[in-house]
Amino acid sequence: MSPRLLFPLLLCTVPMSIGFGLMNGSLPLTPIEVWHALLGNNDDTATTVLWQLRLPRVLAAFVCGGLLALSGVLLQALLRNPLADPYILGISGGAAVGALAAMLLGAGLATTQLSSFTGASLAIVAVFGLGFRHGERNIYRLLLTGVVVSAGCGALISLLLTLAQGEEVKGMLFWLMGDLSRSQGLPFAWLVLLVVGLCATVFSGGLDVLAGGLDKAAALGVAVGRWQAGLYFAAAVLTVTALQLGGSIGFVGLMIPHAIRLIGVSAHRWLIPLSALLGGSFLVLADTLARTLWSPLQFPVGVFTALLGVPVLLWLLSRRS
Amino acid sequence: MVCRELDMTIRPGECWGVLGQNGVGKTTLLRTLAGLHKPQTGMVSLNDVALADHARRNLAQHLGVLLQSEGGEFWGNVQEYVLLGRFPHRASLFGYSVQDEALAQQALAQMELERLSQQPYNTLSGGERQRAAIAQALTQRAQCYLLDEPLQHLDLRHQAQSMQVFSRLKEKGCALMMVLHDTLWAQRCCDHVLMLFADGHALHGPAQELLTRVHLEALYQCPLRELCVEGERWFVAGV
Numbered sequence: 001m002s003p004r005l006l007f008p009l010l011l012c013t014v015p016m017s018i019g020f021g022l023m024n025g026s027l028p029l030t031p032i033e034v035w036h037a038l039l040g041n042n043d044d045t046a047t048t049v050l051w052q053l054r055l056p057r058v059l060a061a062f063v064c065g066g067l068l069a070l071s072g073v074l075l076q077a078l079l080r081n082p083l084a085d086p087y088i089l090g091i092s093g094g095a096a097v098g099a100l101a102a103m104l105l106g107a108g109l110a111t112t113q114l115s116s117f118t119g120a121s122l123a124i125v126a127v128f129g130l131g132f133r134h135g136e137r138n139i140y141r142l143l144l145t146g147v148v149v150s151a152g153c154g155a156l157i158s159l160l161l162t163l164a165q166g167e168e169v170k171g172m173l174f175w176l177m178g179d180l181s182r183s184q185g186l187p188f189a190w191l192v193l194l195v196v197g198l199c200a201t202v203f204s205g206g207l208d209v210l211a212g213g214l215d216k217a218a219a220l221g222v223a224v225g226r227w228q229a230g231l232y233f234a235a236a237v238l239t240v241t242a243l244q245l246g247g248s249i250g251f252v253g254l255m256i257p258h259a260i261r262l263i264g265v266s267a268h269r270w271l272i273p274l275s276a277l278l279g280g281s282f283l284v285l286a287d288t289l290a291r292t293l294w295s296p297l298q299f300p301v302g303v304f305t306a307l308l309g310v311p312v313l314l315w316l317l318s319r320r321s
Numbered sequence: 322m323v324c325r326e327l328d329m330t331i332r333p334g335e336c337w338g339v340l341g342q343n344g345v346g347k348t349t350l351l352r353t354l355a356g357l358h359k360p361q362t363g364m365v366s367l368n369d370v371a372l373a374d375h376a377r378r379n380l381a382q383h384l385g386v387l388l389q390s391e392g393g394e395f396w397g398n399v400q401e402y403v404l405l406g407r408f409p410h411r412a413s414l415f416g417y418s419v420q421d422e423a424l425a426q427q428a429l430a431q432m433e434l435e436r437l438s439q440q441p442y443n444t445l446s447g448g449e450r451q452r453a454a455i456a457q458a459l460t461q462r463a464q465c466y467l468l469d470e471p472l473q474h475l476d477l478r479h480q481a482q483s484m485q486v487f488s489r490l491k492e493k494g495c496a497l498m499m500v501l502h503d504t505l506w507a508q509r510c511c512d513h514v515l516m517l518f519a520d521g522h523a524l525h526g527p528a529q530e531l532l533t534r535v536h537l538e539a540l541y542q543c544p545l546r547e548l549c550v551e552g553e554r555w556f557v558a559g560v
Binding site: 080082202203205206208209211212213214215216218219220221222223261266267269 | 409
């Protein structure tokens, strides 16, 4: 499908998914009620629910999905590996160890956030320091270092889960599977998404070249080492921002770029904005289902991203062959 | 260690063939000349300026490189792949101009790839990929080309066609250097030859003088038979 056709199409899904998210919940609203509550400054329950609860949550889901999808695009270009996702380089592992350790010690929300941020930063610095050699056109060292750090974090996560008791375990599992209910720093996340997304689109020509091979990219005038470092840190910032907002929500970063590619768009100039739009809409949909389907029970959103995404991706893959 | 001492100049309008046994360092030499690999000693310069002093992009505007293996998966179609050759010349950050696209189209036609231009690159066969890579290099419009085994994977028709394309580049004043294994093509198209020997020494000079049985036997360390057909010397490995 032509990107010129796909772009307006995906743009239409944005208000649709956001509208869907705003209408559904423990207090179902009709589109007209949502409209009135958004515009009017009356003081009824609908307005309160919408402005205080639903809108922040839907906006958090959207920006989180956009961040993850964009991070996936950048890492797949950097590592030239179709299996790359925002968590492959150990960033989420570091963040999870930090968050879970804080939870185990009974820390509050702010401390947990700070701790997960510290864990992620340590992982980012460690993987970059150990895995990246400037001037060496071999990205496998970085990839393997990331995978090893991830594995180490995985072991620590299991250890922390074993040490935890009762309610703590549930909180930890929600963090691990993604949870958008305690969203903070929403404006900052939007700023990150817009700035990094815009920069990545501006430099998308270089990403196309880079994805075709590192020597080739160097021969075509791309300063490969600097690009790799830039891509790594851009993806790291996106991932950390998404982790702070919603925990480690799986599958979005891996699946969304592939879905766009399978539809037939591969030039990064289009892939970047389209992935961000689709990632955002998709996560809003998944999150709405996660919090309404068995309400008042709430499920981790990561469960639904996988449940929704797996069949779609499998269908796209089988159609292609 | 590829080569102990090498002091040579490639001038516009010259076509050099690089010959040598497998693993002797032909690719390493080409990569060094392309600035993709730092030499242990000595220096390489382009237009009298050391490679290291050229900005990467500026270098890519003057120097086209055809790599033996690209080591990358390209997700787009063939036309988009060929268009990447315009990357160093791109005026705008947001895509390629109409002229860029016209040049890519021209190169696609030269390599007989028009029919495949909308097909995904990763569905191409080895020979088709090689032709696409050559088309990409042509699209780059460089003054100087370094070609690592440009004829690999190509059938006879496309071998002849590609060599014709390279000869035309030479006539237009481009400087070319290509790694070849076929001495016949070296004779037909190259005016100079560089021979890299396994012991680290190198011979370079006019193709007519160097492409003899004695030199080639020493180069490949195997007995050769020489056949003369219509004034062309063919060298065949003797058993």
